[in-house]
Amino acid sequence: MLIGRANGASALATEGAVMAGSGSHAVVLGAGMAGLLTARVLSEFYESVTVVERDVLPVNPSQRKGVPQGRHLHNFLSRGTQLIGELFPGILDEFAAAGAVVDDAGDLSRIYVRVAGYELAPAGRLADPAPLAAYQASRPFMEFHLRRRVAALPGVTILGNHEVIEPVISGDAVTGVRIINHTKGIADAVYGDLVVDATGRAARTRAYLDSHGFGPPTEDRVPPQCGYSSQLLYIAPGRIAERMAFVSQGNMAPGALLVAYEHDTWMLAVASPIECGTPPGSFTELIDAAGQILPAAMTAALRDASPIGGLAISRNTAAGWRRYDRAPRLPSGYLVLGDALCNLNPLHGQGMTMAALQAHALRECLRAGNTNLARRFYCAAAEHITPVWTMNEAADRRPSPNTPRTLRHRARARMQREALTAATHDIAVAERFLRVRGLIDPPARLQDRALLVRILLTNFRQQVATRLWSANFRCHRLRRATAECSGSGSGPGRAWPRAGSSARTMPT
Numbered sequence: 001m002l003i004g005r006a007n008g009a010s011a012l013a014t015e016g017a018v019m020a021g022s023g024s025h026a027v028v029l030g031a032g033m034a035g036l037l038t039a040r041v042l043s044e045f046y047e048s049v050t051v052v053e054r055d056v057l058p059v060n061p062s063q064r065k066g067v068p069q070g071r072h073l074h075n076f077l078s079r080g081t082q083l084i085g086e087l088f089p090g091i092l093d094e095f096a097a098a099g100a101v102v103d104d105a106g107d108l109s110r111i112y113v114r115v116a117g118y119e120l121a122p123a124g125r126l127a128d129p130a131p132l133a134a135y136q137a138s139r140p141f142m143e144f145h146l147r148r149r150v151a152a153l154p155g156v157t158i159l160g161n162h163e164v165i166e167p168v169i170s171g172d173a174v175t176g177v178r179i180i181n182h183t184k185g186i187a188d189a190v191y192g193d194l195v196v197d198a199t200g201r202a203a204r205t206r207a208y209l210d211s212h213g214f215g216p217p218t219e220d221r222v223p224p225q226c227g228y229s230s231q232l233l234y235i236a237p238g239r240i241a242e243r244m245a246f247v248s249q250g251n252m253a254p255g256a257l258l259v260a261y262e263h264d265t266w267m268l269a270v271a272s273p274i275e276c277g278t279p280p281g282s283f284t285e286l287i288d289a290a291g292q293i294l295p296a297a298m299t300a301a302l303r304d305a306s307p308i309g310g311l312a313i314s315r316n317t318a319a320g321w322r323r324y325d326r327a328p329r330l331p332s333g334y335l336v337l338g339d340a341l342c343n344l345n346p347l348h349g350q351g352m353t354m355a356a357l358q359a360h361a362l363r364e365c366l367r368a369g370n371t372n373l374a375r376r377f378y379c380a381a382a383e384h385i386t387p388v389w390t391m392n393e394a395a396d397r398r399p400s401p402n403t404p405r406t407l408r409h410r411a412r413a414r415m416q417r418e419a420l421t422a423a424t425h426d427i428a429v430a431e432r433f434l435r436v437r438g439l440i441d442p443p444a445r446l447q448d449r450a451l452l453v454r455i456l457l458t459n460f461r462q463q464v465a466t467r468l469w470s471a472n473f474r475c476h477r478l479r480r481a482t483a484e485c486s487g488s489g490s491g492p493g494r495a496w497p498r499a500g501s502s503a504r505t506m507p508t
């Protein structure tokens, strides 16, 4: 049986119907984050869009088999939040109304960030809080709300419980996909003018293209760097003042992330570099590991927390970028998007935002027409992927004892320390860090000349202030000792100026 759909006709045509190539129907493979965002974009350009998804899709926010990573900590970066807000007007309010934890006031006391021993703790508010607004909720929650909005779009149909087997190819063009309708237990096909593969990191497109003589694209790969364990928790309201904590101790020591989710649930994740052994394997091990990384007040709350469901452990942190942008020959009518195109090291939490950026790039490409769409799309996607891939490679690189550290390396490391130091005191520097990490600004913005000058000035002022404080303190002690000798002490309980936090106080 062939199933087809055209010009807004029923998604499931009667048995034997063949989809006409009308120029108005698009097919999206997979209803994960990338598939949903792509369907939303395509609904602007195609009369009808069919999303084919292998899982039976839940009618509430719950985990599902096709997205096993949904049991791990998931968070949209700031740019991702912005993009979904643009694509689905009102959805951020919908998240908030349904219980997502919202942090949009630019108050840094709501987050705890420590990187390489530097604690981000400058007083004050961000100059431009709107782009950094956070909406925190579990992956099933986010996906459920997006799916509901996509399913309500005119012309969009989501076929759950339908598995994609392979694309249908005619000459140099993909014209549809063969699928299995698991509800009925029959083989079907869906045809369209554009087919987009968003089936995630296990997508089979490369092998398929190879078997049809297109030659598989090359793949850039970064091997797994760490494993990590995540646990959903219930924590009584008021136990933790912050709404998010992020601690990175470099790529040779464990790090931790704690995020407040909907309805007083929290997600705790501990990442363990391969060099440090296996990630925590039980709830007790996880809490013990977090206890060595997170501040004591948070650890105390974690010890009283109740786990919800089991511990999720992932060791699959390899990154892979299938270079369709460099493939010598591509079929027309076929695109690959999301993790199927490029899966990043999940530790950096960029995958969903990257899917949103690619969907946005596709929208821009389609606005310019259909000609040479695949080439234009992969180039546009590469512009988003390249800086992030490069940034991650640098962050994930292990120090090698055999590679001599060049002057350039040493200068870069020194500047990084200066920047982190400045971010502990200067909210403008901290804000720039957060904007780059949230993909609002490109990584190159961390090298702006004006920022570098500010960093050096901030640190210089801070050093002067610390020296003055020390001199003042020594003077004070001397005066007090002299006064005690002459019998006119200032008495106990005299307040002394504080030297500030002894911990170095910041972010990536």
Ligand SMILES: Cc1cc2nc3c(=O)[nH]c(=O)nc-3n(C[C@H](O)[C@H](O)[C@H](O)COP(=O)(O)OP(=O)(O)OC[C@H]3O[C@@H](n4cnc5c(N)ncnc54)[C@H](O)[C@@H]3O)c2cc1C
Pocket: 029, 030, 031, 032, 033, 034, 035, 052, 053, 054, 055, 065, 066, 067, 069, 072, 073, 074, 075, 076, 077, 162, 163, 164, 165, 198, 199, 200, 201, 314, 337, 338, 339, 340, 346, 347, 348, 349, 350, 351, 352, 353, 354, 355
């Ligand atoms: C452990 C872990 C933690 C992560 N944490 C974060 C984070 O904090 N923030 C972040 O932004 N990203 C995070 N990511 C990355 C994020 O999960 C992915 O980047 C994102 O889900 C990509 O979406 P996608 O739609 O491409 O793939 P997926 O979300 O994996 O969706 C693929 C969909 O395709 C369906 N499918 C697969 N095969 C078929 C088939 N043959 N037929 C029909 N349907 C099929 C699947 O059922 C699924 O619904 C994490 C990833 C991992 C592994």
